[in-house]
Every structure is written in C-alpha cells, then in structure tokens.
Amino acid sequence: MLLISVAVVTGAGAFVMMSGREPPPPPQVAPVAAPAPAMETVEVLVAAAELPMGQTVKMPDLRWQSWPKSAAGDGFLQRAAVPSALEDTVGSIVRSPFLSGEPIRREKLIKANGSGFLSAILPSGMRAVAISIDARGSNTAGGFILPNDRVDVLRTSRDEDAARSGGGDVQTAETILTNIRVLAVGQTVQERNGERVVTGDTATLELTPSQAEAITLAQKVGQLSLTLRSLADAGQVAPATAEQPPAEGGLTVVRYGVAKQMPRR
Numbered sequence: 001m002l003l004i005s006v007a008v009v010t011g012a013g014a015f016v017m018m019s020g021r022e023p024p025p026p027p028q029v030a031p032v033a034a035p036a037p038a039m040e041t042v043e044v045l046v047a048a049a050e051l052p053m054g055q056t057v058k059m060p061d062l063r064w065q066s067w068p069k070s071a072a073g074d075g076f077l078q079r080a081a082v083p084s085a086l087e088d089t090v091g092s093i094v095r096s097p098f099l100s101g102e103p104i105r106r107e108k109l110i111k112a113n114g115s116g117f118l119s120a121i122l123p124s125g126m127r128a129v130a131i132s133i134d135a136r137g138s139n140t141a142g143g144f145i146l147p148n149d150r151v152d153v154l155r156t157s158r159d160e161d162a163a164r165s166g167g168g169d170v171q172t173a174e175t176i177l178t179n180i181r182v183l184a185v186g187q188t189v190q191e192r193n194g195e196r197v198v199t200g201d202t203a204t205l206e207l208t209p210s211q212a213e214a215i216t217l218a219q220k221v222g223q224l225s226l227t228l229r230s231l232a233d234a235g236q237v238a239p240a241t242a243e244q245p246p247a248e249g250g251l252t253v254v255r256y257g258v259a260k261q262m263p264r265r
Helices: 002-019 085-089 117-121 160-164 209-221
Strands: 041-047 062-068 127-132 150-158 171-185 202-207 223-228 250-255 258-263
Touching (some): 117 171, 202 209
Antiparallel strands (some): 041 062, 150 171, 150 223, 171 202, 250 258
C-alpha cells in the first residue's frame, strides 16, 4: 500500500507539472513556392553557324529557334509572321557577318540574282576598280590595309619636265585620290581578326566614275601606292584631289608620261 501510495502521489505530481506547460509548437513547414509564370516565346530565324561576308546562304545555314517574345525585335524574321522566311532567305548573299545563333535580319543580306558579290554590295553609281599592289605590302602600308579601310592613293612618276631641262632623273609623288574605301585585298573581302590579308597582287577600290578614269590613267603613267587613313578621320569629306574629272567635252592627253586636260576644238 505504501508503494502504491508513493506511485499515485508521484504520478499526480507529474501530471500537475506537465499540465502547467504550453504544448510544444508544431513543426515548421516551408511554404510551397508559387510556380513561375511561363515565358511567352516566338520562333525566330537564326544562323545555324557563322556566316562570313560574301557567303551564299544555304538551307543548313539557318534554323528556327525559340526566342523571348519581349526581346524579339521588329527586324527579326518570326515564323508566325513570315512562315516562308527560311526558304526565301536561301540563296541570299551575306553583306555583314552573322555569328552562330544570331537572328537573321534582311538588311544584312542581299539578293544578287546571279550577279557576283562585289556588284551586289557596290552602292549605286559607284565603280569597283582593281589596282596592282605588292603582295609583300611594300606599297600598301606594310600589308596592314584591310577590306573596308579608308586610304589615300599616291602616284609616283618621273618628272619629264625636269628631265628635258637637264635636271636628271627626278621622281615625283602626289596624292591623286583621298578617303577611298577598300572593297577587297586580293580575294579577301573581310577582315579576319585583324590579321594580314594581303593574299594577292590587287586591291579593289570603291570609286566614282571620274575617279575610276583618273586612277586608270595614273596606272599607265606611274606607280600607285596606298596610304592608310586614321579611323578618326575616315568619315571626313574628301577634299578636291589632284586629278580633276575631265571637263565636259574635253580630252585627256598624255604626252611624255604627263596627263593634261585639253578642250575640244
């Protein structure tokens, strides 16, 4: 009886002590994150590989790719708006290079309709004229002139007037054209990571018809050299050159290697 009494008293005391405490807090449950809203996308025509300048676009060079609708520019070719864009783009010539995965834009392509690349990219009214250069770069700024650079054209020739007056063999140099765009060097029509691209014996220049006449004549009476212009002044308007276009109705007469403009009689 004594043991039972002790047990009852002990149990009652334990019950009294436990009844005065607050129940333990429930376990914390992490809230379930709301699902992120689905991003709205559109299919955009992109380059499946790098497309260098001058390359003719083929079917494997293009693919459709999902693109965030909010980031799709107005110039992108979207499948929903132009379903036949991939087929229509095949056969175009690349005017400006594309990186792999870059969206295709029409302003960087041109349809040549069977013509060559240079005639396709040449601005209206301009002419492409090739001049002879030294492949070692001795007359082309050491070989560091690249396509799309701006150059001045110098002519070196023998001074016939000085030779006739007994002055001996006198060589003269003059700038005949300034701020001329280089279309190609040899067979290369684009820069390759700044490396030297003198791979041939010609440089093709973008000229007006009168400039084309002047430089063709200059090649006959002397040697031509190219001097590289700074990028800072490449966009400046070119001043009047030493070779003026012939006056209307005039003739260009070359006597003793010297070109002169003569009026028609």
